[in-house]
Amino acid sequence: MKGSARRPSGQAVLGAALITLPLLLAVTGPWFAGEPGPRGVSFTSGEGHWLGTDFTGRDVWRQVLLGGRSVVVTAAVATVLAYLVALPVGLVAALTHRAWLEEFLMRPWDVVLAVPSLLLMLMVAALLEPGAAGLALIVALVNVPDAVRIVRAGAAEAASRPAVEAMRMQGESWWRMAVGYVGRSMLRTLAADAGVRLTGALYLVATAAFLGVGVAPDAADWAVMVDQGRTGLFVQPWAVVVPAVLIVALTTGTNLLFDASLARRTRGTRRGKEARDVPAGRTRR
Amino acid sequence: GGPEGKGAAGGGGDGKPRRGGKLRAAFAGGGANETLDPHLTNLFADAARAKALFDKLADFGSDMSARPRLAERWEPNKTLDRWTVTLREAKWHDGKPVTAEDVLHSYRRIADPDRAFRAKASLEPIDLDDSRARDERTVEFRLKRPYAEFPNVLAAFGAYIVRAGADDAGDFGEPVGSGPFRHVSFTPGRSLLVKRFDGYWDGAPHLDELEFTVADEESARINALLGGQVEYAHELNPTTARAHDGGDRVRIVRLRNSAMQGFVMKTDRAPFDDRRVREAFFLIADRRELVDGALSGAGEIGNDLFGKGYRYYAGNIPQRKRDLERARRLLREAGHGDGLTVTLDTSPVATGFVEAAEIFREQAAEAGVTIEVRVGNADTYWSDTLDSGVLACTRSGTMPIESHISQRLLTDSPTNATKWRHKDFDELYRQAQSTAEESERTALYERMQRRLHTEGGFLVWGFADWIVATAPGVRGVAEDAPANTLDWARFDRVWLA
């Protein structure tokens, strides 16, 4: 009658299927790219370029092989960086009762937040050396204020629960309260947010390229390729379609996997054969 | 002076011009900072608008020679340092005649030491204090030195004639010009609406109305054109042009030789202070690949000289070809036998710059030269590369070869990015300007260009097309006028079929 089967959900399978190819290309691509061949005329096909040439006449397939790693690394590093700042700040702010400390932690980010992110990006990009590291920093910086607020909003609710009070009575370490409990309680929100943020990071890289900041306009980078290839959309669609599809598959797959892993985790602690059968008094509030 | 340019008879000039209608033209603009003060002209959009509302004394034909406009003719004295300019019988939009006083006022305004108008440098040879109006329609310009190419000054970018007394912003809120169209309404950063001026000296335009609209994004301009929201789109991407070439939805017009593309080598510092290294670099460049890659094929290859096809261009100098063998030998002779590393400055300040740098890096590698590409800040690129670095991407819009030399290649030139400072070269230029005889002058120009071709600092690898598209029914758009010349963006000769 009851009993929940534990086979991988369709979501997980779909997610895994989606990210396999892009990840594989991103990780191993640069090893297979080889030496650049002679350039052709931009946005043409044939002549040994099976995906045609890009806007400067380079082989699109070779660019695709080269361009994944920076995308994946920049987006991942930027997201991790953003959370490296946001988690401690947000958690401390949520867990403290000292108003001044909370203000001290939150208000500076509000100042950054109130500067239009685009303006911030333009200006910081002009100040920093363009390049992968600088770009990751900028993307992280633009993301931190949001992330801090989301973390704090989620953490404040969890931090006001009696379970935290009980941990305080036990003299529990800040670390255990913040990470072990509060962080754990907001995992779903965080994961949803992280997935979106990861995608957003990729997207920022691309938009930065559109606005001409942060990355070299001819960088081997899927996001940049989408921007640069769009002028040739009608002449040589592969130059934009292939990297675009790879990005979409990568981010969609990542997010689906996030969703799926969370779905299984909560199913484990839930009572009732379905979400709706949870009895009162047994689940967390 | 010379005859009227081939003018607006260009492609599709079949049938008789039809009067009437409104044409909307999309340009990249300058945002809310735009004004109608023609002396503040800075962008293509500014120039096109100024051209519709105002006139210069002269303008450049397709070969960059000065053609009379408001000036009917000009006469130098023997020593080429006093020029008498006779004005046409032209009228301002309010019906008053254009006078010599207006001309002097305009030039004095431009030259005002408290202002920083762009054309000021071009007017520098004129001694305005000593110049005067001989009568209503005659101006006598006294120059500080002999200047055979003085008409170039009259055609200089931004040297428009405004009404005597017109000075502050208020006067240009609803400007009164002498151009083919008169002002109707203007919103900075959005649109300028003008209508036919029936009293125009060169014959009233065919169009009833003309609207300049601003669309900074290239895709927006072509989309607006395809969607029937404008009839003329300025400055399109080569790829866009290729996509629509031969189609029936829009007509693509390529304005050849509109922008020089190249690299500047600083001739006063290592390694480019050695002419063998400069020559080696000339030989390294695969110009076709650069044009195909950085300009998407929309252009022609260059021969390390500015102004292909312009007046005085030394077209008889043979085209330089890639020769890695010789390049390597020259480098070896110059002491770089075991490799040379050079930093190449570039920046996304202009389309194709970063790509060109990258392509050249690959080409140089084949000759054993390591190029490190440094991508600089777009906003300060030009002033950054003027004095520092050794090798940088560059480009130049259209100007007469004479201007190119005087602005960039003389010891005291303001923007001498190649640091080309040679007394004998300066002397050649001075000599040319004091030579009234045209063929002699041409010979002098050729000497200068030969010198530059063998050991100059400009590696000119190509000339980019300027691409304009129109709706199929638009007629009379000149097809051989490089950007910034008389027939470029000239709407008084355009009509709607």
Added chain:
Amino acid sequence: MSRPVARVDDLRVEVDGRALVDGVSFTVLPGRCTALVGPSGSGKSTTGLALLGEYPAGARVSGTVDVAGPAGYVPQNPAAALNPARRAGALLADIARAGGGGRAERAGRVRAALRAAQLPDPEQVLRKHPHQLSGGQQQRVVIAQALLSGAPVLVADEPTTGQDALTKRRVVDELRAVLARGVAVVLLSHDLDVVRELAGHVVVLRDGRTSESGPTARILSAPGHPRAADMPAAAVPVRTDGPPEPDGRGAAPALRVEGVTAWHGRRRTGPVVLHDLSLTLGAGRCLAVVGRSGSGKTTLARCLAGLHRRWSGRALLAGEPLPRSVRDRSREHLAAVQYVFQDARASFDEYRPVLEQVARTAVRLRGADPDEARTEALSALTGVGIGADTASRPPGALSGGELQRAALVRALLARPRVLLCDEITSGLDPVARKDVCALLAGLTTGSGNAFSPREGTSLVVVTHDLSVAAGLADDIAVVDEGRVVESGAAGQMLSAPRHPFTRRLLEAMPSLAGAVRGPSA
């Protein structure tokens, strides 16, 4: 006889091979009350939830459960049934909507239901968010929901725990009125007084099996079954060693509270809950704090525990001032003053096994080695009847009473000098309650007890259960609307109450009257 509205037939609920409920059968008739009684963890809540069609995750269920129509439900910990983001009136309004009628009429029904659930000031409650209500108030809101819904069956899981005697009286009356309306009630309770009063039929559960079943009179007064024997008799033992002399053991009292005024909200202008309250807890003594629900008992305990920061006044621990907030307290202070939460379930981290959480006290506050702490925690838990198997599950898989005991052990592992217990026996059956009380009583004497420091533990017991107060307390303080209306030695307070409020409280507890008056009939 009318047809049963609910029938449970040979119900078996099994999780991971362990049967939580095994072969339970009973029927529920309209207008009748069937009570499920039995020790904590015997499967009452599991059976009650089965009536609602809800089972633990991954449970294997066999047997049949038939219920005619929807059932109302008063869960054991009502806080979780209230939506933290909505005011208390939100769900009530929706339930009323189902009953139809105009806006005003619906509002009238809601208010009537709240009043019927012994919340005399409905407006006040409707506007509050759940966290602004005291534990008892929350429970009555949930009862009001059930009353309002008009369901034919009402499953009430410990509806009277957490209620003071007066309120409990009224809740019982109300349930009786519900029965009179023809609604069947399934009562899950430890409170045999209440069971006796309401139920016509009793099912005694033990380890998930029916150990006894029959009319109330037979089961509870004339026990025929050997294993049911200790059920009704297991009342709380009255202290026989006699209370130690006040201030007999040391100069300074263990805890002294002076002029405590406490409020909610950011400012003093917020609702004031305690008014200039002063109390003294003698060393090694047990102070019971009794009073009506919502009178501020929990707030007082939380002030002392450092969990409620909005108060003025002084608290002296053995003459030394106690930092106001738990954040400012040193390990010694934390260990010295421990608090057992009223809502035990909410005070546990739902993701980690209970044992692990309990053991942390010893690690953090006494510097014990993690493995030792585990062993110690496990033996202490076993001591209160929670086996290793149960303790290593997350709190979601423990019964209410089990969690209450686990929470107590968690506090005790600190070997506190002062222990604040907030309604810690409300979810316990008489046997477990007796054990817990005995454990607490042992703490005060100090010597020989693993859980208290050398000088012994002084206790503050917040309770509605006057029998607990009577059995355990040396002193009693009666709190009403944030003020101490009467305090003094337990015996004297119970036998000769002076304040009319105290008298009313006592009158509401018939069985206690007997206990106090001595073992007469």
Added chain:
Amino acid sequence: MTDRRSWLLRRLVLGVAQTAGVVVLVFALTEALPGDAAVALAGDAPDPERVERIREVMGLDRPVAERFGEWAAGLVRGDLGVSLVSGRPVTEYLAAGFGPTVLLAGLTMALLVPVAVGLGVLAARREGGRADRVISTVTLGVYAVPEFALGVLLTVVFALWLGWLPPTAVGYGSGLLGHPAVLVLPVLVLLARPVCSVSRLVRAGMIDAMASSYTAQARRYGVAESRIRWTHALPNAAAPAVQQLARTVDWLLGGVVVVEALFVIPGLGTVLMDAVAARDIPVVQGLAVVFGLVTVAVNVGADLVTHDLAPRTGVSA
């Protein structure tokens, strides 16, 4: 309640300080940028003499502190100063861009809330179910397509191939409202991204809320499933989404640049980009003040709403 009012007051005072912080930060950043308005204006003809001249004309040769002081003093009087480049008052620039941007942002917000919440709630109905999978995958897919690519794609399909909608807003000037068709594509492009981020947060919160014991309780009493979803579960799920919405407003105000460029809508984004490119500091500053104020106001609002949704956390923002 007085509590709430005093909190609000404190928050507003903080907001003013915050805006001041923004102004200083922006000024410092623009000062730190390489090059200035003179260099930017000189462009590819950086004749040093002329650059110096322009600098003098613009007053850029004066010390930084003096210029900032003057500008700040003006601000206190409510005067945002004049553009370095054109000499026109900054307020004129703001006024020109304000209408289109506010129109775009307003329309987007008006559609965003119902669409994002609707999708989030729909997806959460059955975690891992068909609707969830479809919505999650599609929104994520759309989310991963950068705006400019999406804009190009939509324009090509709906404007150029099908001819249903105008491809750009060229020539409509400020009369955008009079031509609603012009706004369809820009608003669609603007919506794509926030719809995804907000709906995902709503979904995550809804799944937890729908599994909670308080919704179970409501269900037991026969409250309609839709009502449970919208009035009981949603308020619990909405707190992080509201914060995200607040961020969206900021992004809409500052980040419509791409859309404005693609569709030729002369809004604040365009003004901002132009001003940064021209190093027209007074204009950048004026925009920063306006953005700062709007952001502060929106965040105060979001904090208030968050508090109402999670009342236990106390009004501490």
